[in-house]
Amino acid sequence: xxxxxxxxxxxxxxxxxxxxxxxxxxxxxxxxxxxxxxxxxxxxxxxxxxxxxxxxxxxxxxxxxxxxxxxxxxxxxxxxxxxxxxxxxxxxxxxxxxxxxxxxxxxxxxxxxxxxxxxxxxxxxxxxxxxxxxxxxxxxxxxxxxxxxxxxxxxxxxxxxxxxxxxxxxxxxxxxxxxxxxxxxxxxxxxxxxxxxxxxxxxxxxxxxxxxxxxxxxxxxxxxxxxxxxxxxxxxxxxxxxxxxxxxxxxxxxxxxxxxxxxxxxxxxxxxxxxxxxxxxxxxxxxxxxxxxxxxxxxxxxxxxxxxxxxxxxxxxxxxxxxxxxxxxxxxxxxxxxxxxx
Numbered sequence: 001x002x003x004x005x006x007x008x009x010x011x012x013x014x015x016x017x018x019x020x021x022x023x024x025x026x027x028x029x030x031x032x033x034x035x036x037x038x039x040x041x042x043x044x045x046x047x048x049x050x051x052x053x054x055x056x057x058x059x060x061x062x063x064x065x066x067x068x069x070x071x072x073x074x075x076x077x078x079x080x081x082x083x084x085x086x087x088x089x090x091x092x093x094x095x096x097x098x099x100x101x102x103x104x105x106x107x108x109x110x111x112x113x114x115x116x117x118x119x120x121x122x123x124x125x126x127x128x129x130x131x132x133x134x135x136x137x138x139x140x141x142x143x144x145x146x147x148x149x150x151x152x153x154x155x156x157x158x159x160x161x162x163x164x165x166x167x168x169x170x171x172x173x174x175x176x177x178x179x180x181x182x183x184x185x186x187x188x189x190x191x192x193x194x195x196x197x198x199x200x201x202x203x204x205x206x207x208x209x210x211x212x213x214x215x216x217x218x219x220x221x222x223x224x225x226x227x228x229x230x231x232x233x234x235x236x237x238x239x240x241x242x243x244x245x246x247x248x249x250x251x252x253x254x255x256x257x258x259x260x261x262x263x264x265x266x267x268x269x270x271x272x273x274x275x276x277x278x279x280x281x282x283x284x285x286x287x288x289x290x291x292x293x294x295x296x297x298x299x300x301x302x303x304x305x306x307x308x309x310x311x312x313x314x315x316x317x318x319x320x321x322x323x324x325x326x327x328x329x330x331x332x333x334x335x336x337x338x339x340x341x342x
Contacts, residue, residue, distance in 0.1 A: 006039045007072075008032070010091050011059055018059035019138065023071065023123055024049030025272060026241055027056075027130055027207040029138075039087065044080030044311040051076055051309065054121065056131055067135065073121040080311050090119040126167060130204050133171035147172035153197075154189045162197045170197075174204035178211065187217040191224075198235060205239035206273060215243060219252055230263040237266060241273040253277040257286040264299070267291055271303045275310055281319045285326060292333045300333050 004010045011018045020030040025047050030038070037043035038053070045053045053074045060067040072090060075083040094117070123131070136143065146169030153165055154173075176182045186201075193201065205214070222236045243249050253274070256262070267290055270277065278284040284307075291300050307313050320326070321334055 004091050004095055005088075006036075007057065007087065007091060008036050008039055010094060011057075014059075015061065016059040017062060018057060019067075019135070021056040021058070021131060021134070022047050022054065023056045023127060023131065024052070024054040025275075027127065027134060028242075029134075038082055041081045041084065045076050045082060046311060048076050048080050048309045050306075053082060054123075056123070058135055067139070069131075071121050071123055072119050074119055076309075078309075080309060080314075086119065090117065093117045093119075126171075126200060126203050129167045130171040130174070130207055133168065133175035133204075134207070136172070137175040143172040143175075144168045151185075154185050157189075157192070159192050159194060159197075162194060165197065167200050170200050171204045174201065174208060177205070177208045177214070180211075183211045183213050187213040190214075190217045191221050195232065195235075198232070202235040202239035206241035208242055210240070210243045210246075212246075212248075215240070215246055215248055219248060222252070230265045233263070234265045234269045237269050238273050244274050244277040250277065254283070257283060257290070261293070262290050264294055264296075267294070268303070271307055275307060275313055278307070278313060278316070281316055281323065284313070284316050285320050285323070285330075288320065288330055288333075289327060292327070292330045297333065297336060301337060304337060 004013065018032075020032070020035045022028040022030055022045075028047065030046075034043065034046075038045055053072075053076055055070075055072040055074070057070040057072060058067040059070075074086050074090065077083060133143070135141075144166075146166035148169075150165055150169035150173050153162065173182060173186075177186070186205075190198070190201075205218075210218070218236055218239050222233060225232050225236065227233075240249050240252075244253065253270075256266075267287070270287065278287055288300075288304075291303060294300070304317070308317050326334075
């Protein structure tokens, strides 16, 4: 039997159609070309999370309408490159269990072998719901029965009657952001939504590039949210995670980082979800100054380690480390990175 060299090759020789999604920090579709380069170590993984690539692999035969899903967690090295040994081991386990046809229903023995695969992980329920919505929309499949329920809720404006809303309905609606009727309805409703609805809605919006009317509504709500309500601020910031390059959002983050003090929760949210706004040396230095002001060296070390693993942020952080224009406190914290036990 010929050795299968990659996940892409495994799916291709099985005559499968497939799509790859990054499932780490937020949900992003990876093109086949990008994923192939990641597998060949020609390209670092774009959004490492806890030192791993978190992948959702959806695949199906041409005659099938229902895709299979694998959730795969593979280790990365310090440069963000895929651990080839772990990837090869994953492929070998799958090939041994299922052979050439990945879409067959596994026997009891095959199922046992698949379940023992150490690279399989279980995503959170909200990510699973959003992935199902994005995948169904991408494949032009109908939305779930919960979609119309959430649409009616927004149209009826009975804001406190949210108990029958399903998260899947929210994510199905958000998957259709870009349709003007959906966008306007979300924008008009945001300020009225109870937190029980706003929270999962923002968690879904973080995976979509938002249109102007939604961005303006989110920013307006942020400006009218009390400073001591950091939980609501955090959720609203999350909703902007895929829209940080929009000029209005960029301007908001400039103003935010210029503030004298920021709550810890917001600092964690920026690094975990909105890291792409830390796109120059001045801005990341401002962020690190806020972080060091927390007087929590463990938090500083953890976030620094997390950020330096992101390929687009890594060189900017190194520039900041070489800079002499920074506070004594920040210089001390950076110095401790090299003396603290790993």
